[in-house]
Amino acid sequence: MPVVAVLTFALAWWMAGYLLGRDTGRPVSARAAAALIAYALGVAAWTVAPGGTSAQILLCLPALGWAAAAVALVSDDVPERRQIERGTLVLSAIFLVMIVALPGAGRLVALAPLIGGVVVMWRFRDAVAPHRLPAAVATAAALYGVALVVVLGPADLGHPVLALAAMGLDLLVLGYLAAVADAVDAGERLGPDLRRSAVGAVVAILACGGPATLTMLAAPDRGTVVILQFVLVAVVLTAIGPAAHLRRGLDRIAFLHDDHLRRDRAALMLLAEALPRxxxxxxxxxxxxxxxxxxxxxxxxxxxxxxxxxxxxxxxxxxxxxxxxxxxxxxxxxxxxxxxxxxxxxxxxxxxxxxxxxxxxxxxxxxxxxxxxxxxxxxxxxxxxxxxxxxxxxxxxxxxxxxxxxxxxxxxxxxxxxxxxxxxxxxxxxxxxxxxxxxxxxxxxxx
Known part of the structure; x- marks a missing residue:
């Protein structure tokens, strides 16, 4: 479990950071990132207490995040978009309460808003760019739903660790699709920027995730040690995803009284960020x-x-x-x-x-x-x-x-x-x- 848990946690955390680093103002990216963060925290909670209430709730939250993200994929030019957004917000709050209140398999009710969000996206698929995106999102969402049923369902349908890994893969695909939608909407390239970030993530996972996994295997029954390893991995991967935002924040502190140097560095960083995209x-x-x-x-x-x-x-x-x-x-x-x-x-x-x-x-x-x-x-x-x-x-x-x-x-x-x-x-x-x-x-x- 620690090997799979660290790998899926790290990849989900990195993808969430990458989406937020691209553009925090894009609803699709922000909601997809929230879904990935909830999944990563769910994996960490499951590792500490397999099948625990907190882990189950956290693993259901990506369904709400992606229901909202699917709706946000619809163009703003659709007249009904405002009413759909309001309805999504209200229903998400209602289903969040239900997820927390219901026990065990009852939390599968989280799939209802996900289905609704995908149906709305499909209904207005002509207003989604690129045009093949709705089919890809619907397929990945369906596979996530199947994995969630395996994890939370009343019947023993297989080892939950494999289902958790499959769920993470589905959410990574959905995160990638959110990045595609953002790039197409902004008229940017995705490949070079994503490759650069992915290479950094792989190096960070090998350098930090490996020792964290070994530490968990050496102290399997110590929850505090396990949590600290996940925190360490999260901190390292945070520096890879929204790296540019982190560098600008450090510059504000390091060059607090040197406005000229700070502006020059900011201009160079803007150029460095923009060229791959x-x-x-x-x-x-x-x-x-x-x-x-x-x-x-x-x-x-x-x-x-x-x-x-x-x-x-x-x-x-x-x-x-x-x-x-x-x-x-x-x-x-x-x-x-x-x-x-x-x-x-x-x-x-x-x-x-x-x-x-x-x-x-x-x-x-x-x-x-x-x-x-x-x-x-x-x-x-x-x-x-x-x-x-x-x-x-x-x-x-x-x-x-x-x-x-x-x-x-x-x-x-x-x-x-x-x-x-x-x-x-x-x-x-x-x-x-x-x-x-x-x-x-x-x-x-x-x-």
């Missing part, structure tokens, strides 16, 4: 008009983040090339020019005259102040440092008169206008894009 130049040529609009909206949302702009397919726009005047600029320079192109697109939305809050101004205000300027009007205590008179008026207007959901709708509408202009420029610059608005692109694959 940056799609090849031909990626732009595969985009349909709807995908182009989506990437434009995402680029505007990430306006103040050069690392994310560097990973955007829009970084290879002809407009960016023209601003560089044919120079073979470094990646960060291209990201800066992309931000300038986006800023110009937003500026074109500005009506004539001084600042206003009429209908003519809503798209410009929503994009210029909340994306380009980086205002956060709906924070409890929004920062006003360095804001001019118009920005302060915009901040007050958003907070007092514009609901958050309305502002987000204006941003989407404004981003569509910016994208339309960029798309028109793209089709003029290269005739290969002409007439592609009505042509469906083949299923996108994460490299």
């Amino acid at each position: 940056r799609a090849s130049r031909h990626r732009l040529a595969t985009l349909t008009e709807s995908e182009f609009h989506r990437h434009t909206r995402r680029a505007l949302e990430n306006f103040g983040n050069p690392g994310r702009l560097l990973r955007s397919p829009l970084i290879d726009l002809p407009a960016v090339d023209r601003r560089l005047a044919g120079q073979a600029a470094k990646p960060l320079a291209r990201a800066m020019e992309l931000s300038a192109v986006l800023r110009d697109g937003v500026t074109r939305l500005k009506p004539d005259g001084v600042f206003g809050t009429t209908d003519l101004w809503r798209h410009y205000n929503a994009l210029h102040y909340c994306c380009v300027r980086g205002l956060r009007p709906y924070d409890r205590w929004p920062s006003t440092e360095g804001l001019d008179r118009d920005a302060l008026r915009a901040l007050e207007w958003f907070r007092g008169e514009v609901p958050r959901r309305t502002m987000q709708r204006w941003q989407r509408e404004g981003a569509r206008q910016v994208a339309d202009r960029l798309w028109a420029d793209l089709t003029r610059a290269d005739p290969r894009w002409r007439g592609r608005a009505s042509v469906s692109a083949p299923p996108t694959r994460a490299e």
